Amino acid sequence: MHSSPGQYFEEYLVQIPTGSVTLEGNLEIGPPAAGVVIFAHGSGSSRFSPRNRFVAKVLREAGMAMLLLDLLTPSEEDVDKRTSHLRFDIGLLARRLVGATDWLVQRPDTHHLPIGYFGASTGAAAALIAAAQRSDLIRAIVSRGGRPDLAGAALAYVQAPTLFIVGGEDTVVLDLNREALAQLPAVKALQIVSRASHLFEEPGALEEVARLAAQWFRRYLVNASAPSP
Secondary structure, three states, rough: OOOHHHHOOOOEEEEEEEEEHHHHHHHEEEOOOEEEEEEEEOOOOOOOOOOEEEEEEEEHHOEEEEEEEEEOOOOOOHHHHOOOOOHOOOHHHHHHHHHHHHHHHHHHOOOOOOOEEEOOEEEEEEHHHHHHOOOEEEEEEEOOOOHHHHHHHHHHHHHOOEEEEOOOOOHHHHHHHHHHHHOOOEEEEEEEEEEOOOOOOOOOOOHHHHHHHHHHHHHHHHHOOOOOO
16 A cells, blocks of 8 residues: 655654754654755744645655744744834844754754755745855755845855745735846746735645645755756
8 A cells, every 4th residue: 555655754842952042843754754844934924834834744745854943932922923023034034044954964863864945925035045054955945925035145145946936916025036036046936826815825826835845845855966057
């Protein structure tokens, strides 16, 4: 009987020390894993985001391990709910994502796995900056409704193949993604999900996001022989 690789995965609550704080996350891993994807959540979201959890499920079924983590501590989240300040501190989020990446590399059960980033909203900008700083480790990046423009000058240093997924009705973000895409020197693509808004809440939209993400990670994260630009 054929079994999906994802069914062998187990989920662990993990604590990741980085800088002066400890971040909380959920690591989903099993023996069949061919790579690991770190999720960088967006503005006002968390590792419990139903949208990212859905995408994570599809990637897990494709044989990839996951690290879903909160880039802010619970107390910082409380402050951010009132001020919306920390969610736009892209430098801070990127530093913490780098810390989580280094933590994965040091773990016996993940150190051998190629690493990819899945970023949403402002988390996409943090993922791009972190990928520029850890270009030797990050093999692939997917952005869902992201703000890659907030990565600024770091875009020119991203070497990992990068996919931007944007809703066709999310016109402002779509323009920002097109501008950011032009600055990336690596293998890159922009996929527009027709009739979808920023949160991909329309029927079938999130399924399309997950399908595109799984396809990209299978090609560039799992297959080490992926072509260079």
